[in-house]
Amino acid sequence: MPGSAWWVWAMAAVLFALYIALSVRIHERILSNSYDLGIFEQVVRSYADGHLPVSELKAPGFPVLGDHFSPVLALVAPAYRLWRTPVTLLVAQAALIAGSMVPLVRWARRLLGDGAAAVVGACYGLSWGVASAIGFDFHEVAFAAPLLALSLAALGDGRPRAAVCWALPLLLVKEDLGLTVAVIGLLVARRGARRLGLGTAAAGVAGSLLTILVVLPAFNPGGDFAYWSYLGGAAGGTGSGSGDASGGTVLAGLLYKGTIGLVTPEAKATTVVLLLAPTLFLALRSSLLWAAVPTLVWRFASTDPVHWGTAYHYSLVLMPIVFAAFVEALAARRAREGSVRRYLLGAAGVCLLLLPQYPFWQLVQPATWRTDPRLAVARRLMDRIPDGATVQASTLLVPQLTNRTTVGLFGWEPSRPDSQWILVDTWTPAYKRWPLTVEIERNRLNWQRAHGYHDVADEDGYVLLERTG
Incomplete structure (x- = not known):
């Protein structure tokens, strides 16, 4: 679409300011947590000081590369060297998530026009998954949001090489995201770039297996992946590698458990409904939504109920996927019906209805701006x-x-x-x-x-x- 897109960047700047206001104010009120802001600051501080990351909060001298594989956090270290405060991490997270809106909105603008793109951007930027992440400390998956948005927008726009180039760095964000890379590769293959797609899918699977079965155990003092117990059915897993399920057993049963557990207990079904409701369930019409499956499977297969619901940061990586699928589905619906205004109004309505239930609502609460003596x-x-x-x-x-x-x-x-x-x-x-x-x-x-x-x-x-x- 011709014309200036300055307003896209202006919208991103507004969201950036909103995210900083919420997360920094939470920290100023001494409401941020050891798990996880404290851990991640210790990781970034390690990189800034020139050595591999350790976290005193996990255990004295604990090597964090034996817990989760997130070397991408080293990118925050240069800024942290200049500004040694946890606020540096919160500002970086705000920038990454606000920036992730831009490729989705620019793509929507080309397909649907300015008005529709603005609604998509606002609904994404104010979505409950983003709000929950911003309202709870800092997390490495903030890096996944722009990478996923860039990759899926490129794929939807018919640029498979760009989609792959943006997807592959997800391997450096967290060990499970290799499976998301694999699904993106399969989507690339399905859409015509067969060799490129299958190669990407193989790289994604290999990357996750390598980090989970080799790299993380090599760094972990216990000599194993620390979270088998969550995925293998050992109740009350500690994340210490002491679960009674072997890696092979867990990998064999993971997909089965995740899919069988999709609607039980109720929290899992609620999460699925809330993921799709902001798109009026139109996201189901796009094959891009398949990229959400690996994250949903490991979360619902977990024995930890925290992973099943809508709190914390766990749904952040799903938001770019769901809204990319929404954009593609809207474009298809517009081609058939000529107008998608009613779908956009419905999506905006759902977004507004959900806002009071999630952390962005704190910004309009007087208590947020009062300081306890x-x-x-x-x-x-x-x-x-x-x-x-x-x-x-x-x-x-x-x-x-x-x-x-x-x-x-x-x-x-x-x-x-x-x-x-x-x-x-x-x-x-x-x-x-x-x-x-x-x-x-x-x-x-x-x-x-x-x-x-x-x-x-x-x-x-x-x-x-x-x-x-």
Whole structure:
């Protein structure tokens, strides 16, 4: 379509600002988490300091390349060297996700016109999957969003080589995304570029198998992929590689479990409905939607109920896929019916109905912009901990310390038993207190006092202990 597309970039800039406002404000209110913002900052800090990534939060000196294969995070390191704060990660994530809207909207603009493209961009940028990711810390899958959007827009636009070139870097984002690359390869083959597509599919499968069966076990102290227990039916998997299912057993049963479990329990069916509802289920009309299957299969095959629902970051990689399928389906429907206005109005309506249920709604809540006076106390006590110290802290305090200390999670067994400092928020609500209950936390603090720690401060619920000697 001729004419300027300046408004596409303006829309991306508005979304970028919105994402930063939400994620940074959550962090400023000391509501970001050790798992996962704290872990990812420790990873990026490792790269910035010139060595392979380790995370004190997983265990002292734990090699993160033995947990998940995400070397793409090294790309954040140069910015982090200049701005050593977790906000650097949040800004990078906001830029990646806001930028992922651009190829989808530009493609929709060519097929459907400015008005339709603007609706698609707004519905994508404000979608619940994006909101859930922005509202919960930082995650490596932020890199997958623009890569998927670029790849699927190119594929839908009849540019198979570009589609493959944008898909292959997904192998460096996370180990499971090789299977998504494989499906994209099959779609490329189905649409005419047979040799290119089949080669891409083989590369995707090989990439996932190599990382899961070779690379991750080589780095993992336990010598295995850390998440077999989630996928093999071992209830209560710990992610430590201690599950009782072998890799071969899990791979053989994964597809079966994921597809059988598509609608049970109810949370899985709800997730599928909410994925498709913003497109009025038109996404089902496009074969691009097949790219969502690998992610849905591993999530629904998991024994962890957290993976089944719509919270956290797990649906972020699905949003570019669903909306790419929506664009292609709209174009086909327009060719038959001449107008797709009613579908766009319906999609916008669903988006608006879902907004109050997800984190973007926090931006219009007065509580988001009020500052709890206790936070000044927390920051004053954190300032008493010197740079470079070893620390154990409550989960919400950890990301406030990861940029300048070696910090682990208080009450998490792999944490250093002899950290120089302990900082605990004893007034944290129970649902944000992970991994401890109030009683266990109290008992642990008393035990620490009896075994070499003394009180430095106890103010407004914040307890600061220092190791004696």
